[in-house]
Amino acid sequence: MKINHIAKGLSLAALALTLGSCTSGFEEINRPGGNLDKETLQRDNYSISSFLIQLQNRSFPEQENWYQTNFDLVGNYLGRYFTYANDGFSSKNFTIFTAPNSWLAWANSEVLVPAKSAFAEIEALSDKGDLNYNWALIMRAHAFLALTDKSGPMPFGLDPKNPEGYNSQEDIYKALVNDLTTASKVLKAYTLANPGVKVNEAADKIYGGDFAKWIKFANSLKLRIAIRMRYAAPELAQQYAKEALAEGVIESSADNCAITYIPRGLYKTSVEWGDSRACADIDSYMNGYEDPRISAYFAEPETKADRKLVGCLAGANVKNKAAADKLYSAAAVTKNSPSVWLSAAEMWFCRAEGALAGWPNMGGSVKELYERGVKESFTQWGATGVEAYLQSEKTPANYKDAVGGYGKDMPAVSTITPKWDEAADVEVKLERLITQKWLALFPNGQEAWSEIRRTGYPKVFALPVATSGYTIHVANRIPYDVNERTRNQANYAAALTILGGADDYATKLWWQQKK
Template sequence: MKTIIKTITFAVASVAVMGLAASCTDGFEDANRPGGALNNEEINRDNYSTGSFMVQMETEAFPEQENTYQMNQDLIGNYLGRFMTYANNGFAGSNFAKMNAPVGWVRYPFADSMKKTVSAFNEIARLSTKESLPYAWALILRAQSFLRLTDMYGPLPIGAEEDPNAYSSQETIYKTLVADLDHALGVINGMIAANGGSLVQFKDADQVYGGDFTKWVKFANSLKLRMAIRMRFVAPDYAKKVGEEAVAAGVITSNDDNCAINYNPNGQWKTSVEWGDSRACADIESYMNGYGDPRISKYFSATTTEGDRAIIGCRAGANIGNKSVAGGLYSAANIEKDSRGVWLTAAEMTFCRAEGALANWSGMGGDVESLFKQAIKLSFEQWGAKNVDAYLEDDASTPADYKDATDGYGGSHGKMSTITIKWDNSASAAEKLERLIVQKWIALFPDGQEGWCEIRRTGYPKVFPVAQTTSYSIEVPNRIPFDYTEPTNNPVNYQKAVQLLGGADDYATKMWWQK
């Protein structure tokens, strides 16, 4: 991949990493010589030079800092994935759910997160070689960040074209990220083999796995499987190949290996609990209360205003009149200030393998039904919820009709689906997919970005209409528009980006993988 030259100067602020600095070391490239085994002194030298940039990349790949989290995750993925919605009346007029968000919100991931990711990656690339551990790890973190960004906007300028400011199609981006992950896996697996089956470096910089690169290998394979499932309707043969390779190489199968980052204060705690800007969405509440799902009290707190049930969600796009009132009527996230931020789990990967089995992929580790049950069990285990066996055998419960809180803001609405929980091998293909995706969507909480992707990719779960009138005929945006400054600052490439998009630069044009 060509180096992106849109590099900005930045400072890694408020990060305390002992022994790490951003300075360059003489002879650095010799210490990273291809094919040469690195000794501890040489690897520590790498860490010294690149550790602070790794912190920056990890912070953007798994955004938990409150402003980064709210702008890149909560306002977009969490709200559009129908896990959370806004309780702040200042957000009620213009927002992503209504598909009329302020232009500053729309451009933020592109203008802020992407630039920080690219600038940190470029520094790591400058300080290391393509066969070094820092570069390989940076490829994994960049893949995580770029995947989230392309699934917001579609085409992006990722540096894969002759003109570094030119946009690549989403198909090119996906295939580039798979190739990057394959390169990173080759480098890291070689080092693990040379070190007797283990490799622990960057312990101070790595707030996800504490520098254990055997776990980063599982994460990289899992990211490939996530992408393979996303592509399976648009590029079935390629998706099958990537998915089967990822599972054979080893994805996350245990909650001990879940991708979760230590960041205090936790982003969702800040936005939902301390700030009170977000509350449970009516959609996930309807499904979980209807199913009597024991995880609901793990996800959300009881309302502070007495209602007819403990956990009450608010309709997406509601016309919130008063933040203080809404904060009491609807349920906040049940999360602590020091909770780890969860970004990819064994449950998600097992649901992906179940869908792979549904698509007749080889080597998924079981049939659809066994993997479906295993995925739900892993989710219950992850959240410390009880009575999973009874849940799995429930063939009667359906999502509940939604009843708004007394004097609430969104309005009541009948259930959107009658899908039940228990697996049924005699069901139609559509019913099997809906049952699988509904349970996967519930288990994906709190990662609303992935929940949003499932709604767009499959049409499931079926969700409530937006509570206020919008200018669109869809209930969930397919994307968010490009940065509004691009037509002025990058006009030729912007026009090409719209051509690659295959439709108008608006909320309705579909992702490449939406088939």
């Protein structure tokens, strides 16, 4: 783990290695209006692609340090896929609501500011009808959605008169949907007029310049947003879902939003550094279900155990990293395996939940859509046995800590099965649906964490250590960068009013309104 490197700031040489190509240092140097004027940059066909890559890297941060600080230590741990094996994290971390102040600054310094900067440069160098501008809108929407879902109201600059002012999460969601709708229309018009033509292939590390797939991604992101706000604004959520499905979302794993960044972020954090190991919660569910995807998700621990997947309790007091690394399972990834940020399986589960909510035209019954989600996940991971799995009445297993481990044994917290039960009440159906969605979202911990907060599912283990007065098992949000209290004082104070609660881990986000 290289936290100390981040605290000191990456050098330009390090940036050259992590960003690759011509993107290094762009937010610090080579800014239009600085040493290079816009005409020169455009003449060299240099700036737009560079800023697009920069925005892409911040929106889908696979670079090892950005990945760890903004996704692994946050969503992956709070989403209960992984937990820390690094004893240096045991007393100060997001899981037990004690993260150091320096950790709270990461979202702002490593994602928000660079993403806003890159987008501003793209906007300055293009027209709003340009393909690049609208492609950038989609990538920015992905970055901003993750940011607001971490902390709530954020200074996204929706008010041009007060660019540093915090915008409400409701306003941010509406703005992101508007951007996705606009971008989808522009890209659709181009692809209809130019079928099969690819644009900016070298700059597009996800779809290789295939804007037809970016359109599906934009609509899929819109559907993700619709489901997220289902309890907060049900009528608007249903409208957004209807629009997204009418325009076309991802339905096949072949169109998944996947990026190959070498070395992959999760490979560094879990395999090479050994900072992250499987969490006890996913151990309980996958082992209890005898889930065929286990070997695709996790490696067997180095120390021989009674099962393939051995997880550690979230919040456990790990005292020795070398020992923990041997006792618990690492991720089953290689340095060049692709990382999926949005999948067809997720979209089928979103549609299933829409059908469960009574929304029309989701594409099938709740049962059919639920089972399609499970099947698509098995396809994505190359797992067999899905038909038997869908008929399984197995339940999550009691958790058994590794011999010599750092947690404790825990009884299972759920009795939900994979097999669909049409006679069950709506809440039981929701638990079954979200539990399987959570398993299918792996390893996208950001989304897993959001599902736990939004629905209460899957049920997870209580934290085994003192949590400074908090009674919740999973943080509802991450507090703001403490520096905002002085550098953006008036807007920070206003943000707390918009937030509607204290700037702590317990205050709920706008969309957490499930009764």
